Amino acid sequence: MSLLLRNGVLIDGAGRDGRRGDVLVVGEGIAEVGLFRPPEDVRVIDCTGWVVSPGFIDAHSHSDLQVLEDRREKVRQGVTTEVVGNCGFSPYPAPEDPRPLRAFANGIFCGDENWGWPSAKAYLEAAARSPVVNVASLVGHGSLRIAVAGHRLGPLTARETDRLEGLLEEALAGGACGLSTGLMYAPGSSAPPKELERLCRIVARHEKIYATHMRSYASGLLAAVDEQLELARRTGCRLQISHFQAAA
Ligand SMILES: [Zn+2]
Structure with missing residues (x-):
């Protein structure tokens, strides 16, 4: 099961400013962060206006x-x-x-x-x-x-x-x-x-x-x-x- 968190403001925990981007989760792990071409068959959560960060x-x-x-x-x-x-x-x-x-x-x-x-x-x-x-x-x-x-x-x-x-x-x-x-x-x-x-x-x-x-x-x-x-x-x-x- 893959999940795409799309178009959020990414705070990656490394101290950088937030940036627009996506996060792809495959199974239990994060597969991609940033700007990339997402796979076709994926559940999408639209994160426009939200911050996406590590727990x-x-x-x-x-x-x-x-x-x-x-x-x-x-x-x-x-x-x-x-x-x-x-x-x-x-x-x-x-x-x-x-x-x-x-x-x-x-x-x-x-x-x-x-x-x-x-x-x-x-x-x-x-x-x-x-x-x-x-x-x-x-x-x-x-x-x-x-x-x-x-x-x-x-x-x-x-x-x-x-x-x-x-x-x-x-x-x-x-x-x-x-x-x-x-x-x-x-x-x-x-x-x-x-x-x-x-x-x-x-x-x-x-x-x-x-x-x-x-x-x-x-x-x-x-x-x-x-x-x-x-x-x-x-x-x-x-x-x-x-x-x-x-x-x-
Ligand atoms: Zn104490």
């Missing part, structure tokens, strides 16, 4: 559970890929008894008592069946801590730290696109700097990304930014400051 990536989503449902809100806004697992919250790795993880994350996930995946791989397999959007997922530092030490605050034991690192390794190897922290939220907020540094070194080694909801966006904003820049410099990991704003 938007929502780089900060908390729809970890909703992306698994047949919900159209985001795609109606043009979003075709969502990056979930932000601010330290991911729906994996779920401990054998997933209730502590649900207690930790349900406030942000708007979830029920029926979710939890043992690994990034298991979650991403479920997400790959999403009827609507593509899903990329960060593994949440808070979720990792819940898996090794429940809601307990403060430094982890050496054994727990080994397990924490092992779970991060497993998540990144299993397809998680990086690590997120939520340093305003317990238990992640209680992690000593050394713990974050060890985890960020693993992220750097995997050449993935570290996204953080910082300790403060108000009176402690500058110190919070310094902390994250220092962490990225020291470990070589790529840093994204989530919802960067001054809230005071």
